[in-house]
Amino acid sequence: MGRVFHPSGTPPISPSTATAESPFRSTIGQRFLPDSVCTNPLTPLDLVLSLLPRSRNQNFHFRDEVLGMAMETTAQDFGSFASVFYDSVEICAAHRNVDLSHLLGHVIAHELGHLLLGADSHSCRGVMRASWSGRELIAVNQGILSFSASEEQRLQAVLTFRTQVALTGR
Numbered sequence: 001m002g003r004v005f006h007p008s009g010t011p012p013i014s015p016s017t018a019t020a021e022s023p024f025r026s027t028i029g030q031r032f033l034p035d036s037v038c039t040n041p042l043t044p045l046d047l048v049l050s051l052l053p054r055s056r057n058q059n060f061h062f063r064d065e066v067l068g069m070a071m072e073t074t075a076q077d078f079g080s081f082a083s084v085f086y087d088s089v090e091i092c093a094a095h096r097n098v099d100l101s102h103l104l105g106h107v108i109a110h111e112l113g114h115l116l117l118g119a120d121s122h123s124c125r126g127v128m129r130a131s132w133s134g135r136e137l138i139a140v141n142q143g144i145l146s147f148s149a150s151e152e153q154r155l156q157a158v159l160t161f162r163t164q165v166a167l168t169g170r
């Protein structure tokens, strides 16, 4: 079946590697103010996805075919940080003749799926499959690689729970 591409790696990363943006941004005036998005604590409804170049990927000594990763979570924490390696996605799209925007979108969906579905969220088929080969990449090109019905139910339940916690604090 040829090379197999892994939409996600599993090594945990520190938040500092997941947020590459500056904590300050320019205002219309000449002074800098803290960006409230960066200084306010994350809520259960905040998901931070970093689009990183391949060089960051290589710093983690990942194989070239790893296209993204998500921070592992514990039972007490909500997953909030994920990264996608744009250069690796671009290379994969070119080598496998897959539409770049479709592949990028599916990799992002896979990593956000990890954040919302939690530990052990890989499945044997669909967008949450750990490794994408020919069949999955054809579906990616058609824009139809999706979550399973069971995953969709879990995603809805998680989002409902996260919303409740964000609103009530418990």
Ligand SMILES: [Zn+2]
Residues within 6 Å of the ligand: 007, 008, 009, 110, 114, 122, 128, 129, 130
């Ligand atoms: Zn994965």
